[in-house]
Amino acid sequence: MDAAGNIPELNSYWSQLTTKSYTSSSFSTPLIKGGSYGSTFSIQVGGALAFNKFKATLTGHVSSLVLLENGQTRLSVATNDPVYVQNVSRLPLSLFVQGNDVITGSSLDDTIFGVTGNDRLYGKGGADRLNGGSGNDGLDGGLGNDALFGGDGRDTLTGGAGADTISGGAGIDTISYVGSDARVSINLSTGTGSGGHATGDRLSDIERVVGSRYNDVIVGNGLSNTLQGGGGHDWLSGGSGTDVLEGGIGRDTLSGGSGADIFVLRNIADSGIGETRRDLITDFTPADVLDLRSISSRFALTGDFTGKGGPQLHYYHTTSSNGTRITVVEGDLNADRKADFQIALKGHIALSADNILGDLLVSPSGTPGGDPFTGGSRNDTLVGGYGADTLVGNGGDDHLFGGYGNDALFGDSSEPSSTRYHDWIGTPGHDALFGEWGNDTLYGGAWNDTLSGGYNDDVLYGESGDDVLQGDSGDDALVGGAGKDLQQGGLGDDTINVGAVSEMLGDTVDGGLGIDTLVADYSALGTGLTFTAADDLFTYFAPGGFLVTGIEIYQITGSKFGDSITGYALNDTLNGGGGADYLRGLGGDDSLVGGTGRDLLDGGNGEDHVFGGTDDDTLMGGLGRDTLYGEQGNDSLDGGDGHDTLYGGEGNDGLSGGAGNDTLYNDAGRDTLWGGDGNDTFKIGADEGAADEVHGGADGDEVEFIVSSPSSAYSAYIDLENQAANAGIAHNDRFSEIEKFIGTDWDDVFLGDGIANYFEGGDGGDILNGRGGNDTLDGGRGSDVLTGGAGADLFVLDLSLTNGKWPADIITDFNRAEGDKLVVQGGVPTLEQGLDSNASAAGPVFIFETDTRRLWYDADGSDPEGNPILVATLLNVTSLFTTDFVL
Incomplete structure (x- = not known):
C-alpha cells in the first residue's frame, strides 16, 4: 500500500498480503493480476462507511472479484465510473452482504446477494441477478432482463423494464408494478405478465400483486x-382460495372466485356514487366479506340516512341500466343523510352483519320506526330509531341502541363465550333489555326500564326512572340510579348499589341466592346515621327509605356527622366519613375506616383491617389475626386475641398486642407498646428521638431495630442496666421484659443486665456484652466483639456467614468452667489442635491454633486444594474440646 493509502497491485502469485485499516470513501488498486489458471480476489470492506467508488484494472486470468462487507458498510456503484471493474474486465461484480444493507449496482450485469438482514437491492442497468436471502427484502431490477429471487421472508419485488424472471421464494411475497409506464396484465395461474413493465415477465411463488395507475388486469391462482x-379501472379475479381484492381508485370490477373472499374499501374515493363510478363485485356470496374498517376508523361517524342518532350503512336492491339485477351497498359518514360511497353487488343479495367488517351500523333500508333487526355473528352496532324496535345482537360483541320509543333489546341467542362483552343502551322510552348469554353491560337510560342480565356476569345500570334490574344467573353488578328501583340479584354472588341518599328512597333490594353485597352511600345525609345490618333472612327498611332482604355483605359509607354503623357476619366494609363514629364489624374479615373525627372502631371476630384516620381514635381488633393502623392523631390500639399487627402511625400512640404472637410498630411520636401474652415482636424505627416505652409482657419477646436510612447514625446503643444511656435509634427509649434484641446493619452496642439476654448484632462490627446471666450472643455478619460475662453463655458461630470477606469475631471471655459453649450452625464435630491451621484428616474439620487462639474451619480437611476459614479468636483460651461445641 502506498503513502496515499492505495494498493498499487494485487497479484495472485503473492503468498501473503499485508492488511491495513482504510477509512476513505473510495478504494483504488490500479492493477489486479491473475495467475495462469484464473484467480479469485476477495476484498473485505469494513467499518461504518459508504463506499461510492471502487477502481480496479484486471489483467491476466482473473475469473472473478468478490467484495465482502460487514453489515455496516454501504457500497454504491456509480453508472458512469470509467474504470469500474466490469468496464475493464467484463467480468461480473459479485457483492455478498450481511446486515440490513442498501446496495445499488451499476449499469452492467451485477450479481448482488443479500445473504441475511432486511436488504434493499437495486440492479439499475444490465441483466442483473438479485437474491434477497433471508429477511424481508426489497429487490428492484431496474432496466434490463433481470433475475430476482426473494428468498425467505416477506419480500417486495419490482422487475422494472425488461423481460424479468421473478421468484418470491418462501414467505408472503409481493410483485409491484406501481412504476409501470402502461397498463399491465398479470396471471399468477400461468406465471406470465404482459403490457408495460410486465412484458415478458415470468413469475413464481408470488402471493400479492400491486398494479399500476392504469387499467390493469390481474388474475390470481x-x-x-x-x-x-391501484389507480385506473381495473379488473381483478381472485380464482380459487380465500383472496383479498382491493380495487383502489377508479371504477373497478372484482371477482373473488370460489372460496370465502374479502373485498377491501380503504377510502371513500375508491368507490364513488352512481353506476359509472362505483365498484362492481360480480360474484358476492354469503361467505364473502366487505372490509370497511379503514373507513369506519378514519371518519367521525356522527350521522346517518334517517336521523336515528348513529352512523349507518345500508343496502337496497335495484336494476342497472343494462337490466342486470344488483344490490347497492351505501354509507353515510358525515351526517348529511346522503351516501358518501357505494358498492354494487351483482344479483339481489340479502346481507347481514356477518358480511361486514367495521364499526358501522348495518340495517336494511326502511322506515324510521318499529324496526325488527338481527345482527350477525360478528361485532355489530344496531340502532333502533323512533318506534318500538326489537333488536337482537345474535353472536359477537354488539352495541345495541334502542333509540326513542319502547324498545326490546336482546343480546345473544347463541351459546355463551368467555370473551364476549356487550354494551346495550336504551335511550328515552320504556325499554326492555335482555342480556342473554355473555358478560353484558346494560344501560336503561331515561324512563322506566326493565333490564335482565341473563347468563354469565353482567353489569346493569337503571339510570333515571323506576327501573327493574334482574341479574339472573352469574355474579352481577346492579346500579339502580335515580327513581324507585327494584333490584334483584338472582343467582350468584351479586353486588347491588342503591347509590346516594337522593337515589335510594323507595328502592327495593333482594339479593337472592348466593353471597350478595349491598352498597349504600350516606355521605350527603343531613344528620348522623344509625345503620345496623340484619340477617339475610329478614326483610327490613334501611335508613334512607329502602327495603332490604337477602343481603350478606355490607359496604356502607357514613355521613359527615357522628354515625353508628354495625355490620354482620361476613366481610363488611364500613366507612365512617366525617364526625365521631362508632363502627362495629362483628363477624367476618371486615375493613373499617374511621375517617375524620374521634372514632371508636371494633373489628369483632375475623381477620380485620382497621384504619383510624385523622384525630384521636380507638381501634380494637377483637378475635382473629387483625391489622390496625392508627394513622394521624394520638390513638389507642388493642389487637385483642390472635396474632395481630399494629401500626401506631403519627402521634403519641398506645399499642397493646393482647393475647397471641403480635407485631407492633412504633412509627412517629412518643409511643407506648405493650406486647401482652405471647411471643411478641417490636419493630422500632427512627422517630427523631421520641421517648418510646416498650414492655414485652409474658413469654419470649424481642425488639428488632429497623432502619431504612443508609446512615451509621441510626445504629443502636442499648444499656439495660443504665437505660438513660440508650442512644442512636434507641435514643430516649425504655425497654422492659424483653428477652431478645436484634441490631441494625450498622455497628451496634448491646449491654445486658443480670438476667438472660439474647443479643443478635446483625450486620456491622457489633459489641455484645451479656454481663450477668446465661446469655446468647450472635454477632451476625461483620467482625464482632462478644463478651458473655458471668453465667453459662452461648456464643453463636454461623459458618454460612464466615466466608473470609471480613475478620472473624473475637470472644473475650470464653469460660468452660462457667458452662460457656460455642454454638455452631452448619458445622461438624471433628476437632484438631496444633500450632497451624493445616488439617491432618480428610473431610470437614475445626482447627484450633493453640498459640494464636484462632479457631479455623476447613471444609476440605487435608485436601491441599482446600482453604481454611477463620471463624473466631478466643482470647485467654489454650485448648478446646468437642464438648465445648453445641451443634
Whole structure:
C-alpha cells in the first residue's frame, strides 16, 4: 500500500498480503493480476462507511472479484465510473452482504446477494441477478432482463423494464408494478405478465400483486392471493382460495372466485356514487366479506340516512341500466343523510352483519320506526330509531341502541363465550333489555326500564326512572340510579348499589341466592346515621327509605356527622366519613375506616383491617389475626386475641398486642407498646428521638431495630442496666421484659443486665456484652466483639456467614468452667489442635491454633486444594474440646 493509502497491485502469485485499516470513501488498486489458471480476489470492506467508488484494472486470468462487507458498510456503484471493474474486465461484480444493507449496482450485469438482514437491492442497468436471502427484502431490477429471487421472508419485488424472471421464494411475497409506464396484465395461474413493465415477465411463488395507475388486469391462482389494482379501472379475479381484492381508485370490477373472499374499501374515493363510478363485485356470496374498517376508523361517524342518532350503512336492491339485477351497498359518514360511497353487488343479495367488517351500523333500508333487526355473528352496532324496535345482537360483541320509543333489546341467542362483552343502551322510552348469554353491560337510560342480565356476569345500570334490574344467573353488578328501583340479584354472588341518599328512597333490594353485597352511600345525609345490618333472612327498611332482604355483605359509607354503623357476619366494609363514629364489624374479615373525627372502631371476630384516620381514635381488633393502623392523631390500639399487627402511625400512640404472637410498630411520636401474652415482636424505627416505652409482657419477646436510612447514625446503643444511656435509634427509649434484641446493619452496642439476654448484632462490627446471666450472643455478619460475662453463655458461630470477606469475631471471655459453649450452625464435630491451621484428616474439620487462639474451619480437611476459614479468636483460651461445641 502506498503513502496515499492505495494498493498499487494485487497479484495472485503473492503468498501473503499485508492488511491495513482504510477509512476513505473510495478504494483504488490500479492493477489486479491473475495467475495462469484464473484467480479469485476477495476484498473485505469494513467499518461504518459508504463506499461510492471502487477502481480496479484486471489483467491476466482473473475469473472473478468478490467484495465482502460487514453489515455496516454501504457500497454504491456509480453508472458512469470509467474504470469500474466490469468496464475493464467484463467480468461480473459479485457483492455478498450481511446486515440490513442498501446496495445499488451499476449499469452492467451485477450479481448482488443479500445473504441475511432486511436488504434493499437495486440492479439499475444490465441483466442483473438479485437474491434477497433471508429477511424481508426489497429487490428492484431496474432496466434490463433481470433475475430476482426473494428468498425467505416477506419480500417486495419490482422487475422494472425488461423481460424479468421473478421468484418470491418462501414467505408472503409481493410483485409491484406501481412504476409501470402502461397498463399491465398479470396471471399468477400461468406465471406470465404482459403490457408495460410486465412484458415478458415470468413469475413464481408470488402471493400479492400491486398494479399500476392504469387499467390493469390481474388474475390470481388456486392459492390465497392479495390483488390490489391501484389507480385506473381495473379488473381483478381472485380464482380459487380465500383472496383479498382491493380495487383502489377508479371504477373497478372484482371477482373473488370460489372460496370465502374479502373485498377491501380503504377510502371513500375508491368507490364513488352512481353506476359509472362505483365498484362492481360480480360474484358476492354469503361467505364473502366487505372490509370497511379503514373507513369506519378514519371518519367521525356522527350521522346517518334517517336521523336515528348513529352512523349507518345500508343496502337496497335495484336494476342497472343494462337490466342486470344488483344490490347497492351505501354509507353515510358525515351526517348529511346522503351516501358518501357505494358498492354494487351483482344479483339481489340479502346481507347481514356477518358480511361486514367495521364499526358501522348495518340495517336494511326502511322506515324510521318499529324496526325488527338481527345482527350477525360478528361485532355489530344496531340502532333502533323512533318506534318500538326489537333488536337482537345474535353472536359477537354488539352495541345495541334502542333509540326513542319502547324498545326490546336482546343480546345473544347463541351459546355463551368467555370473551364476549356487550354494551346495550336504551335511550328515552320504556325499554326492555335482555342480556342473554355473555358478560353484558346494560344501560336503561331515561324512563322506566326493565333490564335482565341473563347468563354469565353482567353489569346493569337503571339510570333515571323506576327501573327493574334482574341479574339472573352469574355474579352481577346492579346500579339502580335515580327513581324507585327494584333490584334483584338472582343467582350468584351479586353486588347491588342503591347509590346516594337522593337515589335510594323507595328502592327495593333482594339479593337472592348466593353471597350478595349491598352498597349504600350516606355521605350527603343531613344528620348522623344509625345503620345496623340484619340477617339475610329478614326483610327490613334501611335508613334512607329502602327495603332490604337477602343481603350478606355490607359496604356502607357514613355521613359527615357522628354515625353508628354495625355490620354482620361476613366481610363488611364500613366507612365512617366525617364526625365521631362508632363502627362495629362483628363477624367476618371486615375493613373499617374511621375517617375524620374521634372514632371508636371494633373489628369483632375475623381477620380485620382497621384504619383510624385523622384525630384521636380507638381501634380494637377483637378475635382473629387483625391489622390496625392508627394513622394521624394520638390513638389507642388493642389487637385483642390472635396474632395481630399494629401500626401506631403519627402521634403519641398506645399499642397493646393482647393475647397471641403480635407485631407492633412504633412509627412517629412518643409511643407506648405493650406486647401482652405471647411471643411478641417490636419493630422500632427512627422517630427523631421520641421517648418510646416498650414492655414485652409474658413469654419470649424481642425488639428488632429497623432502619431504612443508609446512615451509621441510626445504629443502636442499648444499656439495660443504665437505660438513660440508650442512644442512636434507641435514643430516649425504655425497654422492659424483653428477652431478645436484634441490631441494625450498622455497628451496634448491646449491654445486658443480670438476667438472660439474647443479643443478635446483625450486620456491622457489633459489641455484645451479656454481663450477668446465661446469655446468647450472635454477632451476625461483620467482625464482632462478644463478651458473655458471668453465667453459662452461648456464643453463636454461623459458618454460612464466615466466608473470609471480613475478620472473624473475637470472644473475650470464653469460660468452660462457667458452662460457656460455642454454638455452631452448619458445622461438624471433628476437632484438631496444633500450632497451624493445616488439617491432618480428610473431610470437614475445626482447627484450633493453640498459640494464636484462632479457631479455623476447613471444609476440605487435608485436601491441599482446600482453604481454611477463620471463624473466631478466643482470647485467654489454650485448648478446646468437642464438648465445648453445641451443634
